[in-house]
Amino acid sequence: MKIEVVVDVKPVLGEGPVWDVEQQRLYFIDSLGRRVFRCTADGTEVRAWTVPSAIGSMALTRDGEGALVALVDGIHTLDFGSGELMAVIDPEPGMDGNRLNDGKVDRAGRFVFGSMNMAETESSGRLYSLDSSWRLRVLDDGIICSNGPCWSPDDRRLYFADSWAGEIWEYDYDVHLGEATHRRRFAALASNGLGAHDGSTVDAEGYLWNAFVYEGKVARFAPDGTLDRVIDTPVKKVTSVMFGGPDLDVLYVTSMAEPPLPRFPGDPAARGSLFAITGLGVHGIPEPRFGGLIADAHTARFEERGPAEHVATSGAHS
Template identity: 50%
Template sequence: MDIKKLVACDTVLGEGPLWDIPEQRLYWIDSLGNKIFRATEDGNEVKVWDVPQNIGAMALRDKGGALLSLADGFYTFDFETGEATVLEKVQHKSATVRLNDGKVDKHGRYVCGSLETTETKPDALLYSVGTDLSVRQIDDNITVSNGPCWSPDGSIFYFADSRAKMIYAYDYDLETGAVSNKRDFHAFGPEDGLPDGATVDAEGCVWSAGVYKGKIHRIAPDGARLLTIDMPTLCVASVMFGGANLDRLYVPTMRTPPVPDVDETHPDAGSLFVIDGLGIRGVPENRFGG
């Protein structure tokens, strides 16, 4: 296994890695720096776009451009013009809530949660954006939404509330996008970090970034911990398999933690890292169908 810095992008809060197979490009974001990045598999040809608000996540669209989770709602984005256009603003429970992490299911829906930025109140919600561009709430009572992803067959939806230190599993109806039977899937201990961004590999295992402790965890479908990787920086925010063979694990990091009790001092904090030699492949990410 080889861990190396790939792009010295100096993100305030690097998040949301997305490997797009048609383009053979990696996208990632700076949530608090209000930027979208794109690069080749090896970290070359880096391009950067500014967005008008804090950005929680993005999904590429079948029709071109992207769907963005900005602080106050869902927006479409044109990479040619750099213009973000509001699709629907959401009614947050309080002024300290913004949209956060999101991904696309096998039928092209976008599922995204919000977060309460003081990380103290369960005021965040979980939303589903349909291919007809309708937005509906599918869960509530969340503090910090993170790590949405699905089992390879799409029947199980995984989702973390970082401050609860828990990854949950739901039964997922691919026909309707409904979630049910929410249950505890994997709890994080004191040295594991908080569950942040996540992905699923081809064997159905969940990979979750243990933010603030510099960990990446691989968790079996039955909830058992299989592997923990120690990263160079404390603030590892998310993970995504990519590259031509979907066997490289990309890891964006934070330069400035958004919490007062973490002191990130590593000189490469904020860089994009890649892990090679795992011998494991990911699954293709879907594009938003709306």
């Protein structure tokens, strides 16, 4: 196993790596530095786009020419050619203490993303699903900091974490209906009191990989939730993970250069770097793109459709 720096652009809060198998490019974001990055598997050909507010996550669109970006004031489209942004949906109008955070696309093309309390003290966040018809639904609520949505290879389980709950959850997931029910504990990694579960991905064997932020560890959990492996990284503030590269056998790990919460200490010179872990003997699963058409989004604004539908909040907890 080898860990090395691939890109060092010093994001304030590096997050959300997404490997696109069609373009053979890796995307990642600087949540608080308000940038979207793209690079090759070896960290060359770096390109960046600037967005007007903090960005929690992104999802590539079907044509590969742009992305959905989760900003403070809702979901926008980003055109990679022009850099133009257009607002589509604001799930939480008037909730000034919240912003949108981590998200990924399920294999039916839905963008599943969460919100978080910016002070990370109140349970004001929600977990949302935006489908290809631009219907927005609430999957769960009462969340402090949404992180790590990903799915089992058979699409029957959704994994998700409220970072400050001290555990990763799993839900029964109906990929055809986009419903998440029966939330229960999946796994937890013992902490010294500082660490928290951040971004996750699932490999081809059905094992979940999680970045344990503020502890400097990446953990692999078996499908039954037992701890399979722990890797120590060069920095404490690792934030998310994603398999990529031509053979989907490189684990990319993002990190932050500056902690948004002052109670956490700084890191050495490699802080904020995008790392690559090779030699793991494990392969990832191709990430899907969002299934909706951008042209349709601009004629079907959220304000015209009414509030988000609650589909599983009351029945999600078991």
